[in-house]
Amino acid sequence: MVLDLVLIGVAITLGPLHNTAFILLLSAPGGVRKGLAFILAWLACLVAVIAAVILLTGGNPPTRNSNPSTAALALKLALGLGMVVYGEGKRRRDPKPRPAPKWMARLDGVSLWFAAALGFLLQPWAMVAAGGATVVQAHLSSIGSYLALMGYVLLATSSLLAMELYATFRPETAHVRLAALRSWVDGHQDQAIVALSLVIGLWLVGKSIYGLVG
Template sequence: MVVDLLLIALAITLDPLPVMAFVLVVASDRGARKGLAFMLGWLTCFVAVIALVLLLTGGRPPEPRSPPSTFNLVARLLIGVSLVAYGIHRGQRSGRGRTRGRSLTRVRRSPAPAPAHGPAAALPPQPERSSSLTSRVDRGSAGAAAGLAVLLQPWGLVAAGATTVVEADTSHAATWLVLLSFCLLASGTLLAAELYVVLRPAVARARLLRLRTWMQDHAERAIVVGSIVIGLWLTGRSIYGLA
């Protein structure tokens, strides 16, 4: 259970989509307070899922080869296969997107047409999507930041963590330490960004926004690789447990 939970937590904390959204939150007006609300919403999801699982199991793992144990392994197997399928699908879609992007680049490099005259020339440039998103985050409240954290949870990985927590035996103190480590590690990247904003507010905004720009260029690859690796791990572990 320990290795599985820590690997899942590592995949969650390295998921680029929540991190990129969190960077916009902490880099906005009143970013430290909104970031704290985001963190509370984020951690509440983990605590609620763990508490629900422990409530259902009574804090004791099911007996090996029992129907509940077999059902849990099958559920974990389905989650693993789903993560692999999602990673492959997203990778293929990303590859098609890069192909279209190269085609558009070649078109844009062709000789530009003559400048337009008349009403067409007076049209204002379209605002960039990122600027619009940034302005919406700036206007958002702390409650909205907490809700955004819930929406951006990687629920597939959280579900994988839930099926692993089924094996937790709360009669041992070490189990509580493992569960706490799972929550902290799964939130490690966000905690580091929040502390950076609190301790170095003057420079944190610009550096975090540059980090977000870098992450945008690598997000798809990270999601694809992370989904496939964790999916294969869960699939292999589940098949081994069922065999």
């Protein structure tokens, strides 16, 4: 479980779309407060998914080859296949970088509530769902499971937290550095999406098949 959560957490935090939107929020007037609203909504979504899974399992992982265990593996397999198909399809399309969506240009004047809504809408939900399917294996009688879940949430939020702290304590240099980071992300967005989708998708497919036939 731990390795799966680490890989999924890294894939979530490196997603280019929400990072680009977050940089634009930080660059807007009141950007630090808007960034905080985004992060709180982001964290709330991750925690809510974990809490929902734990409520379903009661904090006890289902026995191997039981219906709940098989359903969780089947969900991870379906998500993995979807990521592989999406990533490969995107790789085969025109590789030239595309401009950021037009709606991102209008983030300067958004409210705190809208910033929070973006924290919900821009979640990479396929990855989050894969994380939720992995949390099925969490055993809450073990301190290791608690630490793994906390680490997963923090890892999945680490890029946002790093930029938020940087903009808070180094506002003079943050604007320039974050603008340069956004330019780099814009130029490599499609490659990042393809790589993350294929790597995590293939991992989920392989682990799920092994669990189903093992």
